[in-house]
Amino acid sequence: MVQMVAAPPPAVQRRLELSHGVVVSVLQEGDERHFPQKSVAAHVVGRLPSGCVFESTEGKGQPPMTMLLGKNAIIPGMELGLKSLSLGSVAEIHIPAELGYGDKGVPHIVPPSSDLLFEVHVLEVDGTPLATRSQRPKEVADTKADCLQQPWWLARVAPMPPSEYYLNFCRETARGRVPPMLQSARSVARRRCSEMDRFDVGTAEEPFIVVDMQEDWPARDTWDLSWLTAKLGHTRQLVKWLGPIFTRQENLWEAPVFETSLGEYTEYIRDLERLDPDSTDENAPSCPRLYLNGWPAFAQLPWLRNFVVPGGEGVADAAASADMVIEDLNSLLIRESEALRESLLEGLTARGSYQPPDPEEQKEKLQNEDWDLTKIFISPKGAITRLHYDNGGAHAWLSQIQGRKMFVCFPPSDGEHLHPFEGDEGLMNGSWLDPLDPDVFQKWPDSRRATVYMAVVEQGETIVAPKGWWHYAVSLDTSVTIMRNFYSTSNQWDLIQRKDGGLANAIATHVLRKQPKLKNQPDSVINDIANKTVHKLRETFIENRRKVAQQ
Incomplete structure (x- = not known):
């Protein structure tokens, strides 16, 4: 059995006890010259007392957080702590609940009456930037043959018992057993690229596997853990206890999130490979299978895009x-x-006052939005994606760059048999059902009527799931996956309606409501005008596109 030893926390250089119970632990001293009076820009990691992460600017790929002082713009405890830190400081600020989110907390994210811990790296003070930013010291794990020294980023989070999902994997799939639900599962067909030409996935009757879609991607021959660590190991990441987190059903502190560097995370995966290669259930408590789930790396780091297009040539579109x-x-x-x-804004703005966006900035913004729908998943053997179907009415493809994954899928029409609940966006697109549970039909009896598909997607292969298809996945090896959500002719209106709905709301609020003739009209009238205006213009765009296609 693998023994677990927790790494110690980083050394505290200085401890400040401020008023109202705020405590600042300085991990790295600043310049001791620039103390904030008006504003601070800092990278921030927010944690609960259990160590669970609820906020991380770098982990989300965001710029430093700008916080205004003296404006009631941030929680009082944060302002008090920041005023004690100089430019360049790295510190952890302990904030009592009454100076944080109080007795209400933040639903599903911060419990009521919870203290808070914020790690901050002060990068700018009152407009003065830090000249040189220091890197966080790398945590080094113990490499004893039978001992896993949990790095501090992992050890600082209160331990959780292994999930039933992972235990079922250990006891069933990892042992070569076929659980009851999969004994009658249908197979997923394999196809080659030469069989398709701009194929509309929405016309497919079931998922399918493309065996050669990534054949000419440069990533296919380079993207293993060593390459990712060498090129991207410094990036900060959020890794999950389970994925996805069903935000309307679960509390974040019950399915914790961890923050670390990619290099430290891949080192942890290698330790799991070395110490528990067979995923035994007796090692489950000491070897949790944390999952880097849905990293939008291609939007954040444009140079990565060439690795997932044929030939590695620079292109604008993720398609x-x-x-x-x-x-x-x-x-x-x-x-x-x-x-x-832009057409609506120009038409609704006073003549001569409309300023179009900078073409290059607009081009970059639109490319980033497109590539934001392509993401990276990295996981050790046994990491699980729970049963769900994707938001937004989108199709999905998932391509195995490294390792194998097993997918269990169900058609959209079987949703009622999967004991669904409300996931995100008001959709009934989540389920606790575990296809590997030996008692699945006793726990979820309606699932007997569902049609099950099962596939092992090999390294180099890509599984394609049409809109609304339910899917569960588990990594059979250390795994690197590229995933993309996308729209075709058959489901384009799912994206169009999302876009147009947001645009109509913005026009109603920021344009129509300010017009003298409409300012006294009820919201229903304003919204109706906005929706009809957007819809009419959208029809014109689609008709123009149709004419171009015919030519």
């Missing part, structure tokens, strides 16, 4: 990953929606 094999209208629909927005 090139499928090399015209699968119809992907994301870029077209995003650009069309932006053109519609």
Whole structure:
């Protein structure tokens, strides 16, 4: 059995006890010259007392957080702590509940009456930036043959018992057993790129596997853990206890999130490979299978895009990953929606006062939005994606760069048999059902009527799931996956309606409501005018697109 030893916390250089119970532990001293009076820009990691992360600017790929002082713009305890820190400081601020989110907390994220811990790295004070930013020291794990020294980023989070999902994997799939639900599962067909030409996935009757879609991607031959660590190991990441987190059903502190560097995370995966390669259930408490789930790396780091397009040539559209094999209208629909927005703003703005956006900045923004729908998943063997279908009415493809994954899928029409609950966006798109549970039909009796599909997606292969298809996944090896959500002719209106709804709301609030003739009209009238205006213009755009396609 693998023994676990927790690494110690980082050394505290200085401890400040401020008023109202705020405590500042300085981990790295600043310049002791620039103390904030008006504003602070800092990278921030927010944690609960249990160590669970609820906020991380770097982990989300965001710029430093700008916090205004003396404006009631931030929680009182944070302001008190920041005023004690100089430019360049790295510190942890302990904030009592009454100076944080109080007795209400933040639903599903921060419990009521919870103290808070904020790690801050002060990068700018009152407009004066830090000249040189120091890197966080790397945590080094013990490499004893039978001992796992949990790094501090992991050890600082209160231990959780292993999930039943992972224990079922250990006891069933990892032992070569076929659980009851999968004994009658249908197989998923395999296809080659040469069989398809801008294929509309929405016309497929079931998921399918493309065996050669990534054949010409440079990532195929380079993206292992060593390459990712060498090139991206410094990036900060959020890794999850379980994925996805069902935000309307679960409390974050019951399915914790961890913050670390990619290099430290991949080192932890290697330790799991070394110490528990067979995923035994007796090692489950000491070897949790944390999951880097849904990293939008291609939007954050544009240089990565060339690794997932054929030949590695620079392209603007993420649709090139499928090399015209699968119809992907994301870029077209995003650009069309932006053109519609600009057309409306120009028409509704006083003549001569409209200022169009900078073309290069707009181009970059739209490309980033397109690539934001392509994400990276990294996981050790046994990491699990729980049963769900994707938000937004989108199709999805998931391509195995490294390792294998097992997928269990159900058609949209079987949702009622999967004991669904409300996931995100008001959709009934989540389920606790575990396809590997030996007692699945006793716990979820309606699932007997569901049609089950099962596939092992090998390294180099890509599984494609049409809109609304339920899927569960588990890594059978250390795994690197590229995932993309996308829209085709059959489901384009799912994205169009999301875009147009947001645009209509913005026009109603910021344009129509300010017009003298409409300012006394009820919201229903304003919203109706906005929706009809957007819809009419959208029809014009679609008709123009149809004419171009015919030519």
